[in-house]
Amino acid sequence: MDSDSLLPLSESLQLPVIDFSDQNLTPGTSKWDKVKADVRKALEDYGWFQAYVDKMSNIELDKSVYEAMEKLFDLPVQTKQRNVSSKPFHGYLSHNLYQSLGIEDANVAEKVNDFIQLLWPDHGNKSISEMMHKFSTQLVELDVMVRKMIMESFGVEKYLDEHLNSTNYLFRMMKYTAPPDDDVEETKLGLRSHTDKNIITILHQYEVDGLEIMTKDGKWIKVKPSQNSFIIMVGDSLCALLNGRLYSPYHRVMMVAKKTRYSTAMFSVPKSGVVIDSPEEVVDEEHPRMFKPFEYMDFLNFFHSEAGRRVESTLHAFCAL
């Protein structure tokens, strides 16, 4: 991990920070290949990295998203509950310190507009939905770039278009209320430890920290919020698609600061009916086939079930060979 596209995050631990700010980061260049190699190494070793993006021109956008989130979560509970979905974990959720709202197909301008109109039908909110859609578009571009690098790196780029077309984008906004003023560890838990079930997640924390990601050897790493970067994380579906060659890490939110915390997540999610099955290219003697083919909604429904909640690893319990 000692190439010049990596920036040091911490003196004591060499954490994966990869520079995505280069405007000339285009496929086929030597810069692209270098970043691609770092991405693969980080996702093999940690299952995530911090993508440094030069957002100097986007500080306004970042601030606007933050302000819109504050207002959305201030709406009455009955209003937020209009955000429903037929799929588990896609609509409004609330438990303990945690609340979240979800926009399905957030890459489609009308869908973002429908969401804003449904919750917040004031005059003038067109500009808010346009702003949210702009933010989504940037996250989708980052998701596509990273997935292209991953597919190339494993020699399966011929499936890239098919792969990109087999997913939807779910954008979620999260609010975590400040924990009670005590020293009880449990009351600080904002979101319990889990692996993401989708393909790739792009997380962004606003000012207040709390995200912790587990290393393969069981150490929790606290990830500091940064306006200029996004956390890119492998989900179980990508891990399964690549025959376990990339790692999907456990992560959680601990509300250590006594402050309200906001975060956003863009999830690339397999569409209904798509079968996740490792291509031959990622299976060999050294890497025997690890998972049975499965449909994402069956996997998500298992995770949502009583039995699925009890198992240590949803992916292994659901489809390991």
Ligand SMILES: O=C(O)CCC(=O)C(=O)O
């Ligand atoms: O709020 C965060 O930083 C993490 C959220 C998360 O892990 C999730 O929504 O899956």
Ligand SMILES: [Fe+2]
């Ligand atoms: Fe997560």
